[in-house]
């Protein structure tokens with residue numbers, strides 16, 4: 278029996294047995310007790326399922342990961358301590374020194390840094406392509422050592438919509454998976470796997486949590502990518518892992534389980550970026566209302582985008598679901614029910630006017646956060662993207678006078694009145 282997205286938001290991932298807690302229990306324990314060393318040995322060898330140390334796996338975290346996997350329509354999922362860790366693990370699980378990555382240039386500043394600076398130091402090179410590239414330009418970015426393609430369904434903060442189908446087809450024609458960061462639309466508004474994405478990542482810190490409570494991330498595997506069919510490209514999945522007595526992940530766990538099992542048993546073991554069970558519990562509380570909250574975020578975002586686009590003080594508005602937006606057609610295809618509550622816009626008068634406008638807001642708070650129940654705003658050029666050169670800023674779709682406004686769950690009329698009075702202060 279398959280359920281709708283709302284039922285899965287509320288109930289997927291955890292099914293209590295007779296007399297067990299109705300709410301997901303917080304298993305706040307680093308370790309688990311066994312009767313024999315032999316049994317623990319089987320767990321270490323991945324010969325038997327079970328928990329032994331929370332750095333690798335914890336039941337609370339697994340319940341919530343299973344819910345997110347169900348929401349995305351994937352076969353396996355895992356939580357990480359942050360969205361940064363999720364994106365790092367997703368790429369590093371299949372790339373190593375000497376590998377190459379193709380990434381869309383319109384991505385979160387932290388992901389851009391991760392790929393262009395930190396992973397470059399590890400010997401993994403990235404070629405960035407425009408979100409508006411043609412198929413030919415995209416094909417030209419691939420090299421024999423390319424291991425994956427990376428993009429965001431709706432880019433933070435540029436709000437470019439990824440042509441998931443085209444990027445997936447290109448990735449598959451070159452024998453590699455497409456990794457899509459689906460943080461902004463959440464699976465309520467878009468399920469990238471249905472359009473060909475192979476791996477989906479999240480910063481659960483954003484809408485999934487939705488209340489600004491806990492930093493976290495998630496990775497979901499579609500179970501569709503055939504690692505064995507491209508065995509030469511992905512030796513980590515298709516040749517024996519000596520640290521697990523020669524297990525071949527793609528053989529033992531199949532297409533459905535290999536990616537997440539490897540990421541858990543190698544990357545979590547060695548890097549240890551786990552969320553606390555307490556934070557996973559908070560995340561689950563957010564997920565229980567995700568399908569109810571997202572339409573309100575989108576309605577507020579839509580009303581705000583329409584108001585701003587008619588205001589003389591505003592040079593331009595980016596909101597994919599706004600008629601006339603550069604990404605309107607892609608939004609109609611991938612996000613027919615709305616994308617997110619985040620609106621980006623450029624304030625006439627340059628960087629100084631953008632900063633003055635933000636200081637005049639009363640409801641919207643200036644925060645390095647987005648996708649929260651409370652409306653917040655940010656000036657990316659002086660915060661999340663301040664390490665970028667002007668050319669890199671433009672390539673990422675971030676103008677110096679651009680404001681990112683994340684519409685929360687308040688009344689749209691109040692949010693618009695707040696923006697209106699702050700713009701009036703520029704006169």
Ligand SMILES: *Cc1c(COP(=O)(O)O)cnc(C)c1O
Pocket residue numbers: 359360361362364385387388429433458460461479480481482483492493494
């Ligand atoms: C915030 C964000 C990240 C990073 O997530 P953290 O939870 O802050 O580590 C990655 N991708 C996108 C699209 C984001 O918005």
